[in-house]
Amino acid sequence: MRASPLLTICGLALSLGVGSAILPARAAEEPLGIALEGFPYPNPVFYLPLTRDGEAQRLAYMDVPASGSPNGRTALLLHGRNFPSSYWQSVIEALTAAGYRVVAPDQLGFGKSSKPVGPFSFDTLAADTVALLDSLGLPRVDVVAHSMGGMLAVRLARTAPERINSLVLEAPIGLEDYRFTVPPVPTERLLRIEGDVTADVYRRQLMTSYSLSLPDTAIAPFVSLRERVKGSGEYPRWLRSFVNSYQMIWGQPVVHEIPLVRAPTLFVMGGQDRNAPGRAFAPEALRARMGDNAAHAQALAARMPDGRTEVFSGIGHLVHMEAPSRFNATVLEFLNGH
Template identity: 40%
Template sequence: MPSFLLFLWLSLLLAATIAPAQTAPLNATLDGYEYPFSVRYLPLKLEGQALRMAYMDEPSTARPNGRTVVLLHGKNFFGAYWHETIKTLSAVGFRVVVPDQIGFGKSDKADIHYSFHQRARNTRQLLDTLGVKKAVIVGHSMGGMLATRFALLYPEATEKLVLENPIGLEDYRVGVPFQTVDQAEATELKSTEASIRKYHATYYPNGYPAAHDQWLLPLAAQTHSPDFPKVARANALTFDIIHQQPVSYEFSRITVPTLLIIGQDDRTVVGKGLIKDPKILAQMGQYPALGRNAAAQIKGAKLVEIPNVGHIPHLEAPAQFYKSLLGFLG
């Protein structure tokens, strides 16, 4: 084969290898998209609606230690992005339960009144159904707000609490202008792969990794589905509870052993695009200070600060994240 043809063939092969996979439209419950582990469903009855809450329940792949870890996802994610965390925990003896909250992932997208109290109760019902009396509760981003609420409502069921770059370390009502659910929904309906990619890129201060596409493309694929209005509505309702149901004033009430893992370059502010005053914007989302403030309020809390890392340590700096997590779990 002539050298220039060989070069062209290799170039095309490389491009095909690194180009992001094209994803067909996905409906509201991600039917046709495979999670890394088998998915089961918990039936729920909320506000007169029969709903299904999806979850993964993975046993230990090593000698079981009799303990369970619950992993709670963020607003712009679904349970599958905990893939490597599940493998890491199960490999050292833990059972790992990973729910998709109602409104996310493979769970139903209900148009109901969402609240962190209700989501905590749903999670407790899941654990009761699975026969889990006590668990380590790990929450990332929005999952951190939910994990906090769970620990406050059910301290007897919370062995330990782990907050990974949680949102809600500050009261967004103070600096983020109010918008109605309908306004938030209108914004969500305009979502495209490009807009989702632009937002997700803010999670990575050191550059967006191509590997993250596996968690972004399913969300983008939903924007092409006739079901997308259901997804947009659920996202808008969730945006509303993040703003209207703060947990930042209740950290001092937490009574369980707590670990905060904070990527120091995170500057996430939910509703950042609504803030027009640059002075207010500069004051918000300062995770180094927010993490220290939260840790100071929680009696006996341990704080791990990871430098040069953004909003998702378990994806951006997994070795440091797992070392901190496993060290805390003992």
């Protein structure tokens, strides 16, 4: 049984990516709990009790019914590392209008979900996702996954192939094995580096690492979100959880499994996206060859039983926010064809 929905409040524009200047200044500056208490999502939020590392945890998710004529299908949306699931709002609206039920979780460690401090693994995240589908009585879903969510989607498609009808990978990371170019980075060093990131540094990281075609105001709510969490008494726990997710991305490659995924798969890539986690730690001579993501996607799709790639020229890493109409139309055409 689902818990009662979390009441959303009037900050719908925040989850749409509108600058926080439209909100009262006091609200924009107040500290935020590490489960994003008070940060508005575009739809009611529910919670699934789970256990991780011997601790009780809660996995947050939105479960949005079709607003158009229901087609009997459910789309599962898997978020990236730097964003809560609220950033899916335009995709949720397009899919539900087309008759899809949409389930959009925050994985443990992200968004409104609990923040475990033990090591992360894609196997565990996949098992948590299957537990969510089981709790909702969903035997089979279509998956739309972004960035780190793409790595999770690949592992999910490998460990529970019977649950996946089709797969859309939006600007996924993990299309190369980062261990071949990036040396191991101790967790304590990462904690110091991430702990020193200011709002301005984080904004520049998103704009440049993701080669975004968006104005700064579009990512301002997410920059503000990270800055406000620093005011929480549990910020050290958030920071360690966030850093542990980097170690998972670096140390648990999925690229070697992608050609083995049997579900029909569409890569939707930004032509400008050269995001490569860990590039700053790689030897300078190797950095330039990292992050050729569109080319990697095309090569991998050609090796899959049923894979293809669509590249959006002039677009960076946040395809569904940079080119929402085209992205949604592309995704719906693909899903409706399977």
